Amino acid sequence: MMTSHRTWDSDPVLSVEHLTMRFGGLVAVNDLSFSAGRGDITALIGPNGAGKTTVFNCITGFYKPTTGMMSMRPKDGALHLLERMPDFVVASKAKVARTFQNIRLFSGMTLLENLLVAQHNPLMIASGMTFLGVLGIGGYKAKEKAAIDRARYWLDKIGLTARADDPAGDLPYGAQRRLEIARAMCTGPDLLCLDEPAAGLNPRESAELNALLLSIRKDDGTSILLIEHDMSVVMGISDHVVVLEYGIKIADGTPTETRNDPRVIAAYLGVDDEDVEEIEQELDEAAGSEEGRA
Amino acid sequence: MLPLGATAGGLNFMEVFVQQVINGITIGSLYGLIAIGYTMVFGIIGMVNFAHGDVFMVSAFFALIFLLLLTSWFGIASMTLALILVMVVSMVLTGLLVWAIERIAYAPLRGSFRLAPLISAIGMSIVLSNFIQVAQGPRNKPIPPVTRDVYTLWEGANGYPVNLSLKQIIIWVVTALLLAAFWYVVQKTALGRAQRACEQDRKMASLLGVNVDRTISLTFVIGAALAAVAGTLFLMYYGVVVFSDGFTPGVKAFTAAVLGGIGSLPGAVLGGLLIGLIETLWGQYVSADYQNVAAFSILVVVLIFMPQGLLGRPEVEKV
Numbered sequence: 001m002m003t004s005h006r007t008w009d010s011d012p013v014l015s016v017e018h019l020t021m022r023f024g025g026l027v028a029v030n031d032l033s034f035s036a037g038r039g040d041i042t043a044l045i046g047p048n049g050a051g052k053t054t055v056f057n058c059i060t061g062f063y064k065p066t067t068g069m070m071s072m073r074p075k076d077g078a079l080h081l082l083e084r085m086p087d088f089v090v091a092s093k094a095k096v097a098r099t100f101q102n103i104r105l106f107s108g109m110t111l112l113e114n115l116l117v118a119q120h121n122p123l124m125i126a127s128g129m130t131f132l133g134v135l136g137i138g139g140y141k142a143k144e145k146a147a148i149d150r151a152r153y154w155l156d157k158i159g160l161t162a163r164a165d166d167p168a169g170d171l172p173y174g175a176q177r178r179l180e181i182a183r184a185m186c187t188g189p190d191l192l193c194l195d196e197p198a199a200g201l202n203p204r205e206s207a208e209l210n211a212l213l214l215s216i217r218k219d220d221g222t223s224i225l226l227i228e229h230d231m232s233v234v235m236g237i238s239d240h241v242v243v244l245e246y247g248i249k250i251a252d253g254t255p256t257e258t259r260n261d262p263r264v265i266a267a268y269l270g271v272d273d274e275d276v277e278e279i280e281q282e283l284d285e286a287a288g289s290e291e292g293r294a
Numbered sequence: 295m296l297p298l299g300a301t302a303g304g305l306n307f308m309e310v311f312v313q314q315v316i317n318g319i320t321i322g323s324l325y326g327l328i329a330i331g332y333t334m335v336f337g338i339i340g341m342v343n344f345a346h347g348d349v350f351m352v353s354a355f356f357a358l359i360f361l362l363l364l365t366s367w368f369g370i371a372s373m374t375l376a377l378i379l380v381m382v383v384s385m386v387l388t389g390l391l392v393w394a395i396e397r398i399a400y401a402p403l404r405g406s407f408r409l410a411p412l413i414s415a416i417g418m419s420i421v422l423s424n425f426i427q428v429a430q431g432p433r434n435k436p437i438p439p440v441t442r443d444v445y446t447l448w449e450g451a452n453g454y455p456v457n458l459s460l461k462q463i464i465i466w467v468v469t470a471l472l473l474a475a476f477w478y479v480v481q482k483t484a485l486g487r488a489q490r491a492c493e494q495d496r497k498m499a500s501l502l503g504v505n506v507d508r509t510i511s512l513t514f515v516i517g518a519a520l521a522a523v524a525g526t527l528f529l530m531y532y533g534v535v536v537f538s539d540g541f542t543p544g545v546k547a548f549t550a551a552v553l554g555g556i557g558s559l560p561g562a563v564l565g566g567l568l569i570g571l572i573e574t575l576w577g578q579y580v581s582a583d584y585q586n587v588a589a590f591s592i593l594v595v596v597l598i599f600m601p602q603g604l605l606g607r608p609e610v611e612k613v
Binding site: 060061062087088090091092097098100104106107108109113116117118119120121123124183184187 | 485487488494495497498499500501503504505
C-alpha cells in the first residue's frame with residue numbers, strides 16, 4: 001500500500017511469530033506476529049491490560065511463551081531463538097536489553113557500579129572468574145578501564161557525570177529513569193526494550209528522553225522497541241507502531257497509518273464493538289471512494 | 295569490686311583482663327571468618343546455610359589429613375610452608391565440596407518454598423558430621439604442634455604473665471589479610487558487583503546478563519574458602535579436631551552474623567569479635583560452664599530487641 005520502505009519487513013532485527021501466552025484460562029497475548037526493523041524505533045501501544053508488558057516479558061526470557069517463535073538477529077549476523085534461552089543469555093548473547101515500568105536500579109550501589117554490573121560478562125571473563133584479576137594476571141586492568149570509560153561515556157550522555165559515585169537511590173526520579181536506559185545500553189544491546197520510559201516525566205524531561213532515544217539510534221545503531229502511553233513520544237519519534245488490544249494485534253504500520261486506523265481510534269476512545277464495524281465500514285467506503293477518484 | 299569467680303585475677307586484674315581479650319579476639323576472628331559465609335549466603339538468597347558449621351569442621355579434617363601427609367610422608371620440615379600449603383589445599387577442597395553440595399542439595403530447590411533449602415541444609419549438616427564420624431572415627435584427631443612460640447608481653451604481680459602466642463599472631467594476621475582480600479573482591483571486582491546486584495534484585499541482574507546461578511554458586515564457594523581458613527587455623531590453634539566440632543562454632547558464628555546484622559559483611563566480622571570477647575570474658579568472670587549459654591542467650595536477646603543487628607539495614611518492605 002505504502003511506497004515508503006518498511007525496514008521491519010525487509011530487515012527485521014526482531015521477528016515475533018504467532019506468539020501466544022496463556023496464564024491458566026487467561027490469554028494475555030493471542031497469536032501475535034510483528035517485526036521490529038533494524039535501526040527503527042518501534043512503538044508497542046495499546047490500552048491498559050492489552051498484553052504489551054507480557055510481550056516484553058516473553059522477549060526477554062522472563063516468561064516462557066505458551067507457543068510462538070521469537071527470532072533475534074543481532075548485528076553479528078547470528079540468529080537467536082529467544083524462547084529457548086534463559087534470561088541472562090537473552091541479554092548476553094542475543095543482545096536484548098530492557099527496562100521496567102517501575103524503576104529497578106540497584107539503589108544501594110553507585111551510579112558507576114550500576115553501569116559496570118551491566119558489563120559483567122566481559123569483565124568476568126577478562127578477570128579469569130575473578131581469581132586471576134585479584135592476582136593482577138591477564139588483561140583485566142585494561143578491560144576494566146575500558147568498562148569504566150564506557151560507563152563514563154553514558155553518564156556524560158545522560159548528564160550525570162558529577163554524581164558518578166553517589167548511590168543510585170539518591171537520584172531524583174527523572175534521572176533514575178535516564179540511568180536505567182544508560183545501564184541497559186551498557187550491556188551493548190542490539191535491541192533496547194523500554195517499558196514506558198516516559199511514565200511520570202514532565203514535558204521537559206519527556207522531550208529530553210526523545211532526544212536521548214534518537215541519539216541512541218543514531219550514535220549507537222541500537223534498535224528500540226518501546227511501550228508507551230505518551231503519544232508525544234510515540235508519534236514524535238517512532239518509525240513503526242504496533243497496536244495491541246486484548247492480546248491481539250489490531251494495527252501495524254507507520255505512525256500516520258495507525259493514527260488514522262478506526263480500530264485504534266475505537267480502542268483508545270472506548271467505542272463499543274458493534275460501532276467499530278460501523279466506523280470501519282464508513283472508513284472503508286470513504287477509502288473506496290478515494291481510490292475510485294484516484 | 296571484683297565480680298564473683300574472678301579467682302586468679304584478684305591480684306592481677308589488668309593482666310587477666312588483657313589476656314582474656316587477646317584470647318577473645320583470637321577465637322572471635324575465627325567466628326568472624328565463618329560468619330561471613332552465613333551472612334553472604336543469606337544476603338544473596340535469603341537462606342541460612344545450616345551446613346556451614348559442618349563445612350568448617352570438614353575443612354579442618356582436610357587440613358589435618360593433608361598436614362599429616364606433608365609432614366610424615368613428604369617430610370616437610372618447614373611448618374610455615376606446610377601451613378600455607380595446607381591452607382590452600384583445604385580452601386580448594388572445601389570450595390569444591392561446597393560447590394557440589396550447592397549443586398546437589400540447594401540449587402534444585404531454588405524457587406521452591408522458603409523452608410525447603412533450609413531443611414535440605416540441616417540434612418546436609420547431618421550428612422557431613424555423620425560421614426566424618428564414620429570415616430574418621432568418633433575420637434579427637436590430634437596433630438603435632440605447629441609452633442610452641444609464646445611471647446610474654448609483660449608480667450604482673452607474682453610474675454603473672456600476659457602471653458601472646460605465635461599461633462594467635464598467625465590467626466590475627468591471616469584473618470586480617472583474608473578479610474582485606476575478600477573486601478577487595480566484593481567492592482572492586484565484577485564478581486563482587488554482581489553479588490551485590492543479585493542481593494538487591496536478582497531478576498534485574500539476570501536481565502543485564504549476569505549469570506545469577508553461577509554468582510550464587512561462587513558466593514557459596516567463597517564463603518566455604520573463608521570457613522576453610524578458619525578450619526585450618528582452628529586445627530592449628532587447638533591441635534585437635536573431632537567430627538562434632540562443626541556444631542558449636544557454627545552456631546556461634548551464626549549468632550555473630552545475626553548480632554552484626556545478617557547480610558552485612560563488616561557486621562559479621564564485628565559480631566564474631568564481640569561473640570569471642572563476650573564468651574571468653576564471661577568464662578573468666580562469671581562461669582566457664584555457662585560460656586555457651588551466654589553466647590546463645592545473645593542470639594535470643596538480639597533477635598527479640600534488635601533483629602536488624604548492629605550494622606544491618608532495617609528491613610524495608612519493597613513496594
